[in-house]
Amino acid sequence: MIEVININKTFNGKKVLENVSGLFAKGKTNLIIGASGTGKSVLLKTIVGLIEPDTGSVEYDKRDFIKADEDTRREIRREMGMLFQGSALFDSKNVQENVMFPLEMFTNTSKSDKLDRVNYCLQRVGLENVNNLLPSQISGGMQKRVGIARAIVMNPKYLFCDEPNSGLDPQTSIRIDNLISDITEEFSTTTIVVTHDMNSVMTIGEYIMFIYKGKKLWEGNKEMILDSDVAELNDFIFANNLMKELKDRG
Amino acid sequence: MILNGIGKYFIFLGKLFTNREKPKVYFSLIIDECILIGLDSVFIVAIVSTFIGAVSGVQTSHNLISPLVPLYVVGVIVRDMTILELAPTITCIVLAGKVGSSIAGGLGTMRIQEQIDALEVMGINSASYLVLPKVLAALIMFPMLVTLAGFLSLCGGYASTVFTGIITSYDYVYGIRFQFEGYNVFIALVKSFVFAFVITSISAFKGYYTTGGTLGVGQASTNAVTNSCIGVLLADYFIAQLLL
Numbered sequence: 001m002i003e004v005i006n007i008n009k010t011f012n013g014k015k016v017l018e019n020v021s022g023l024f025a026k027g028k029t030n031l032i033i034g035a036s037g038t039g040k041s042v043l044l045k046t047i048v049g050l051i052e053p054d055t056g057s058v059e060y061d062k063r064d065f066i067k068a069d070e071d072t073r074r075e076i077r078r079e080m081g082m083l084f085q086g087s088a089l090f091d092s093k094n095v096q097e098n099v100m101f102p103l104e105m106f107t108n109t110s111k112s113d114k115l116d117r118v119n120y121c122l123q124r125v126g127l128e129n130v131n132n133l134l135p136s137q138i139s140g141g142m143q144k145r146v147g148i149a150r151a152i153v154m155n156p157k158y159l160f161c162d163e164p165n166s167g168l169d170p171q172t173s174i175r176i177d178n179l180i181s182d183i184t185e186e187f188s189t190t191t192i193v194v195t196h197d198m199n200s201v202m203t204i205g206e207y208i209m210f211i212y213k214g215k216k217l218w219e220g221n222k223e224m225i226l227d228s229d230v231a232e233l234n235d236f237i238f239a240n241n242l243m244k245e246l247k248d249r250g
Numbered sequence: 251m252i253l254n255g256i257g258k259y260f261i262f263l264g265k266l267f268t269n270r271e272k273p274k275v276y277f278s279l280i281i282d283e284c285i286l287i288g289l290d291s292v293f294i295v296a297i298v299s300t301f302i303g304a305v306s307g308v309q310t311s312h313n314l315i316s317p318l319v320p321l322y323v324v325g326v327i328v329r330d331m332t333i334l335e336l337a338p339t340i341t342c343i344v345l346a347g348k349v350g351s352s353i354a355g356g357l358g359t360m361r362i363q364e365q366i367d368a369l370e371v372m373g374i375n376s377a378s379y380l381v382l383p384k385v386l387a388a389l390i391m392f393p394m395l396v397t398l399a400g401f402l403s404l405c406g407g408y409a410s411t412v413f414t415g416i417i418t419s420y421d422y423v424y425g426i427r428f429q430f431e432g433y434n435v436f437i438a439l440v441k442s443f444v445f446a447f448v449i450t451s452i453s454a455f456k457g458y459y460t461t462g463g464t465l466g467v468g469q470a471s472t473n474a475v476t477n478s479c480i481g482v483l484l485a486d487y488f489i490a491q492l493l494l
Contacts, residue, residue: 048371070269077373088364102372105275160371 001026002158002190007046007056009039009214016042017053018214027188029181029204031195034211035236041085043211044162044194048082049073060158078106081151081189082160083180087143089135089150095122096131099149106154121149125179141172145179152183159184159191165200173197177204198240201225210236262455265377266385279383280390287349287384287450288391292398298344299399302336303328303406311416321417325407325425330434332403338438339486341399342392342445346478350453353384354474357457358467366458381454385447392446393439400438437493444489448481 002024009017016039024030032040045051047058049065058065060076068076089098096118103114122128125145135143144164151159161180165173181204184191195201201208205222212232220228228234270276310327357380360366369376404426412419453474460470 045367050367050370074269074373077371080371080373082368082371084364084368086363088368090365090368091359091363105271105372105374 001061002047002192003059004043004047005057005059007043007058008054009042009046009051010054016214017046020056020211020214020216022209022216022219024190024192025207026190027184028191028206029184030190030192030207030209031201031205032192032209032211033195033201033205033236035196038211039214040194040196040211041162044160044192047192048080048160049077078154079157080160081154081156081158083144083147083151083162083164085163085166087135087140087147089143089146091135094132094134095127095138095146098135098146099153102150102154117153118149121153122146124152124183125149126175141168141176144168144172144176148176148179148183152187155187156189159189161191161193161195163194163196165195165197170199173199174203180204196236198237201237212236258459259452259455262377262458263451265375266382266451267378269375270378270382271374275379276383276386279379280387283383283387284391286352287387288395291345291348291391291395294344294348295341295395295399296402299332299337299341299402300406300409302340303332303403303408304410305406306331306336306403307407307409307411308414308416311411321421322425322428324411324417325422326428327425328407328411329404329426329430332407333400333438334434335486337400337403338396338441338445339482341396342442342449342482343479345392345395345445346449346453346482347475349388350449350474350478351471353450353453354457354460354471355467357381357454358460358470361458361460362463362467377458381451381458384454385450388446388450389443393442396438396442400435437489440493441486441489444485445482448485449478452478452481 003022005021007017007020008015020043032043034040042051046053049058053066057067060079063072063076065073065076090101093101096115099118099121100114103109103117107114118131122130125148127142127145127149130138130142130146135146138146159180164176164180168176177200180191180193183189193200193204202222202225205225208220208222208225209216210218210230210233218228218230218233225233225237228237306328307324310324310331314323314327357366360380366376366380369379408419408422411417412422456470456474456477460466462469
């Protein structure tokens with residue numbers, strides 16, 4: 001469980017996050033949604049500690065991450081896995097080395113055990129026989145899946161995904177969404193996904209937080225979202241004609 | 251603004267040495283960096299230093315044509331110029347261009363592709379993991395490259411003066427051995443150590459804090475080379491003041 005409490009963040013005098021609070025439950029796929037530039041990626045980076053908030057706290061299972069000392073922070077970070085928007089795979093390492101990297105850094109198990117774990121994770125994301133390829137030699141969708149494999153290789157308690165569907169075709173997007181949802185259920189991780197893809201929202205959104213101009217305007221789940229009376233949320237959701245038709249049909 | 255940048259640089263240096271990873275993690279990284287920084291630079295260092303020595307020999311001979319000046323003085327001057335100044339400083343200026351831009355470009359690309367963020371989220375001190383091996387590798391390889399540069403400069407000087415008949419082989423060799431001071435070699439090595447640290451740390455600092463996408467990577471590389479060269483020249487002056 002991750003709880004964010006009254007997060008505020010200002011960049012060059014401009015308020016990017018304003019009193020954002022929310023509870024992201026364990027074993028659920030939690031989504032942070034909103035239009036581009038509303039502060040959702042800043043919120044995610046604040047949660048994982050890449051950006052320090054001006055005020056507020058982030059608690060990982062009641063452990064205050066913001067005020068924690070460096071050792072505690074490192075300990076919590078080793079329980080995290082993150083899929084970045086551009087996958088963030090290491091260019092100079094092949095697929096196998098990328099996925100094995102956290103194991104090499106933090107475990108003392110034998111090489112064959114590490115390799116077994118890497119192969120298991122790659123199989124889990126539907127990738128086989130790509131171990132020796134470089135990131136530049138595989139497609140964007142495959143890179144995302146390698147990114148997910150790297151994120152789950154250490155059995156994380158917390159999984160974060162920043163725009164996992166950006167730049168992907170609809171079929172691959174659905175595949176990635178389902179993979180994230182399945183992994184969340186299977187490993188009972190606390191998963192937070194930042195997205196503006198309504199297809200993801202309607203497919204995997206067990207808890208949804210809507211951010212508008214740095215403020216949390218609405219929270220709920222995918223069943224509740226179509227009936228919301230928040231004008232800004234409705235503008236966001238029904239910007240797409242397909243969603244309008246879906247609502248009209250009831 | 252400048253003070254802010256200097257302060258940030260020293261905080262960055264502090265990050266290299268705190269919360270380091272296990273020593274075994276660094277070993278293979280240092281070997282890799284020694285190859286990239288050292289072995290891959292041998293060719294350019296060899297070319298530059300040989301020609302610097304050759305030009306020094308020709309110009310010194312040209313300026314010293316006088317029956318009052320013994321010919322072996324050409325060897326003395328080429329030796330002192332190259333060992334004390336040209337080999338360490340010019341070699342390191344060249345390395346600031348080659349190694350510095352490579353470090354800044356590599357780290358800048360990692361920054362904009364969120365690879366550095368990925369390391370941080372994993373709980374790895376990205377500055378120490380990525381930069382410390384480069385600094386240590388440079389501290390190992392730069393003195394070797396400067397030693398090679400000094401030797402090849404003397405060879406260049408020999409080739410340009412002896413093979414063209416300006417002076418005899420005996421005069422040149424006598425000159426480079428005449429009143430030789432080992433302390434000058436020590437100064438050259440001190441310079442190479444200091445320049446290695448200056449170039450790698452400034453370039454890494456510029457690359458590590460790259461902003462602004464691919465354009466930012468280009469700017470970081472340019473700034474890395476410019477600032478490294480200024481740093482080398484400043485350090486050169488202070489070392490000369492302190493040690494001579």
